[in-house]
Amino acid sequence: MSEPLRLGVLGAARISDVSLLGPAAELGVRLVAVATRDRGRSEAYAREHGIERVHDSYADVIADPEVEAIYNPLPNSAHAPWNLAAIAARKHVLTEKPAASNAAEAARVHDAAAGTGLVVLEGFHYRYHPQFDRLAQIVSGEAIGDFEHLDVTMAMPAPDEDDLRWSWPLSGGAMMDLGCYCVHVIRSVAGLQGAEPTLVAATATQRAGRPQIDESFEAELRLLDGVPAFAHVDMAASAFTMTIAATGSRGSALFADFVHPHDDDRLLITVDGQDRVEHLDARSTYSYQLETFVAAIRDGRPFPTTTADTVATMELVDACYRTAGLLPRGTA
Numbered sequence: 227m228s229e230p231l232r233l234g235v236l237g238a239a240r241i242s243d244v245s246l247l248g249p250a251a252e253l254g255v256r257l258v259a260v261a262t263r264d265r266g267r268s269e270a271y272a273r274e275h276g277i278e279r280v281h282d283s284y285a286d287v288i289a290d291p292e293v294e295a296i297y298n299p300l301p302n303s304a305h306a307p308w309n310l311a312a313i314a315a316r317k318h319v320l321t322e323k324p325a326a327s328n329a330a331e332a333a334r335v336h337d338a339a340a341g342t343g344l345v346v347l348e349g350f351h352y353r354y355h356p357q358f359d360r361l362a363q364i365v366s367g368e369a370i371g372d373f374e375h376l377d378v379t380m381a382m383p384a385p386d387e388d389d390l391r392w393s394w395p396l397s398g399g400a401m402m403d404l405g406c407y408c409v410h411v412i413r414s415v416a417g418l419q420g421a422e423p424t425l426v427a428a429t430a431t432q433r434a435g436r437p438q439i440d441e442s443f444e445a446e447l448r449l450l451d452g453v454p455a456f457a458h459v460d461m462a463a464s465a466f467t468m469t470i471a472a473t474g475s476r477g478s479a480l481f482a483d484f485v486h487p488h489d490d491d492r493l494l495i496t497v498d499g500q501d502r503v504e505h506l507d508a509r510s511t512y513s514y515q516l517e518t519f520v521a522a523i524r525d526g527r528p529f530p531t532t533t534a535d536t537v538a539t540m541e542l543v544d545a546c547y548r549t550a551g552l553l554p555r556g557t558a
Contacts, residue, residue, distance in 0.1 A: 228524045228525075229524075230255060230256045231255045231295060231520050231523060231524070232256045232258045232292055232294045232295070233246075233250065233256065233257055233294075233296070233320075234258055234260070234287040234288065234290055234293035234295070234297070234317075235257060235260040235261075235277065235287070235296075235297050235299075236260075236261065236284045236287060236296060236297065236299070236300055236308055237260075237262055237263075237300050238260065238262045238267060238268070239322075241299050241322065242297070244510070244512060245322070245512045246299070246512070246516070247275050248510065248513070249510060249515070249516040250516065252513055253513065253516055253517060255516065255520065257275065257276065257277040258277070258278050258279065258292050258293050259277065259278065259279050259280070259281050259286075259287045259290050259292075259293055260279075260280060260281070260287065261280065261281040261282060261286060265280065265282060268281075284308055285311065288315045289315060294318060294523075295317055295318035295319065295345075295519075296308075296312040296317050296319050297320045297321075298312070298320070298322060299322045301390045301393075301397070301398075302324060302327060302397035302398065302402055302555065303327055303396045303397040303555070303556065304396075305321050305322065305324070305325050305326060305327075306325065306331040306334065306335050309321050309325065309335050310334065310338055313335070313338045313342065313344060316344065318344050318345040318346070318519075318523050319344070319345070319346045320515075320516070320519050321346065321348055321349060322349045323349050323350055323406055323407075323410075324348075324397075324402055324406045324536075324539065324540060324543065325346075325348040325349075325536045325540075326536060326556075327402075327555040327556030328540055328543075328544050328557060329540040329541040329543075331556060332533070332539075333537050335536070336533035336534055340533075345519065345522040346532070346533050347515075347518070347519050347531055348531040348532075348533075348535065348539075349515060349531070350407070350531045351485075351511040351512050351514070351515040352407070352411070352484050352485055352511050353410070353515075353530055354514035354517075354518050354529075355506075355507065355509075356506055356507045356514075357491070357493070357506045357507065360493060360504075360506055361470060361479075361481065364472050364474075365418065366418055369474075369479065369495070369497070370472065370473070370475075370477040370479055370495070370496075371474035371475030371497075372474055372475040373453055373473075373474050374453060374474055374475060375453065375455075375471075375472070375473035376415060376453065376454070376455040376456070376470075376471070376473075377455075377456045377458060377469075377470075377471040378408040378411045378455070378457055378469070378470050378471075379467050379468065379469045379471070380404035380405065380408055380458070380459050380460075380467070380468055380485075381404070381458070381459070381460040381461075381463035381465070381466065381468070382460070382461060382463055382466050382467075383463060383464065383466070384441075384461060384462035385461070391403045391461065392433055392436055393439075394436070394437075394439055394555075397555035397556055398439055399439050399440040399461075399552075399555065400430075400442055400443050400459045400460065401430070401440055401443045401459060401543060401546055402555055403461060404461055405443050405457055405543070405546070406539060406543055407468075407485065408457035409539055409542050409546070411470060411484070412457060413538065413539060413542065415449065415455065416449050416450060419449060419451065420450075421449070421450040422538060423447040423448060423449055423455060423542070425445065425446075425447055425542065425545050426446040426447060426448055426454075427444075427446045428443070428446070428547075428550040429443070429445075429550050430443045430444075430550035430551070430552055431443075432552075438553055440459075440547075440550070441460075441461055442459060442462065443457065443546065444456070444457070444458060444459070445459075445546050445550075457546075468483050468484060468486065469481060469482065469483070469484065476498055477497035477499075478496050479493060479495050479496075480494040481493055481506075482494060485511070486511075487506060487507060487509075488508050488511070491505050491506045491507055492504070492506075493505075493506055
């Protein structure tokens with residue numbers, strides 16, 4: 227068996243409970259070090275989650291000689307800067323999405339990682355779950371007839387007003403937090419045809435009292451064969467909705483919760499008026515993702531959410547913002 231991966235954690239983000247801590251325990255990944263902005267909080271977090279030691283700063287975690295890879299779940303604006311610091315220290319990186327505030331930042335990270343042999347994996351975890359293979363079969367085959375329409379929806383109730391997702395300096399906004407998933411799914415489906423999607427239209431609603439911060443977003447794109455694909459984004463919705471819906475000439479397929487199939491792994495298929503339900507896999511997308519990260523480092527296994535993939539995603543996110551009359555994040 228290969229040596230357990232030795233991981234350092236930047237911050238104590240809430241997402242880490244499901245994105246890292248559980249999968250690390252499942253896979254035997256060592257959580258070597260952690261730092262937050264408060265030493266006392268770091269010590270409590272380390273005790274609670276079995277992290278081996280505490281450092282006083284993110285830089286100290288990265289510099290720790292026993293740490294070979296970094297997990298970065300910091301606010302959006304801190305993804306690229308600390309990913310660059312980790313790359314400079316020759317550490318592998320598992321970064322939360324979006325991995326940069328804009329395409330220019332993403333390109334800097336890509337250039338820094340090029341030729342180093344380091345694994346820098348952006349955390350679009352849904353992409354590593356068997357559900358994506360099933361989606362690829364559906365849109366490329368005949369399960370629902372000729373593929374005609376794709377809708378990706380990411381919606382959630384509004385975070386509190388002081389939440390970092392409403393912050394311009396921290397590169398917040400609905401497209402950044404939720405919409406990047408929609409854009410990435412559409413790009414991934416387009417990639418099955420060997421092409422990037424084309425942006426047709428984009429509109430956004432700004433959060434009251436928060437200039438430039440989008441509360442909701444609608445984007446229309448076209449795949450290579452002309453099939454329309456829509457991103458529906460709402461960060462002030464009445465309920466959580468995280469679905470992929472593919473429509474064909476004979477029916478439809480709905481992934482009930484493509485972000486959290488460990489909570490709901492149903493695929494609802496209707497063909498010629500007949501309904502059926504498939505259960506895809508209730509194992510966490512994050513477990514599959516961490517497994518891929520470890521295999522990429524230990525065995526050189528290829529993976530799709532590379533730094534080049536990040537650049538393409540952020541180019542499209544930036545284009546959505548500009549088309550909707552808003553500024554890309556991290557710009558003046």
